[in-house]
Amino acid sequence: MNKEQTLEAINRAKIAHMTQMEKIKAAINGEKVNNPTAVVKTACDFGKWIYSEESHLKKILGSLFYDNLEVTHGKWHSEYVSVFNILFKDENRGFFSKLIGSSSVDEMEMDRAKLYYSELEATTQELLRIIGSCERRVNAMNELKFT
Secondary structure: OOHHHHHHHHHHHHHHHHHHHHHHHHHHOOOOOOOOOOOOOOOOHHHHHHHOOOOOHHHHHOHHHHHHHHHHHHHHHHHHHHHHHHHOOHHHOOHHHHHHOOOOOOHHHHHHHHHHHHHHHHHHHHHHHHHHHHHHHHHHOOHHHHO
C-alpha cells in the first residue's frame, strides 16, 4: 500500500466509523436500522481496517500511534455493547413486539441508551482525534516508507 492508498484507507475508516455513529443515532431517534454495527471490534468496517494484515498499519504508524488507535477503538466497542443490548438485541423485545414487528424500546431503557450514546460520542471524538494524528503522521512521511 503506497502513501496515497494509506491516506485513502484512513479516510474510509473514518467515514465507516461515522456511519456507525449515524446508525446508532437513527435507532435512538426511533428509525429502523438494518445491519447494525458489529459488537466485536474486529468485525466492524473500522476494525477490519485496523486488523487487516494487508494494511501494514502497525508498521507504518508505529506502535504508539497504532496502540492508541487500537485501544480507543476497543474502548468504543466496550461502550457500544450497552447501546446494542438496548437498541438492537432481539431478546429484549417481547413476543407481541416480535409478532407485529414493533421494535419500540421502553422509555427508561431509551434514556439509558441516550446516556450510553453520549459516552460513545466522547469516545468517538477521541478516536477521531487519534485518526487525525495518524493522518498527519502519514502525510509527513516520505513515500519510500511505503515501499
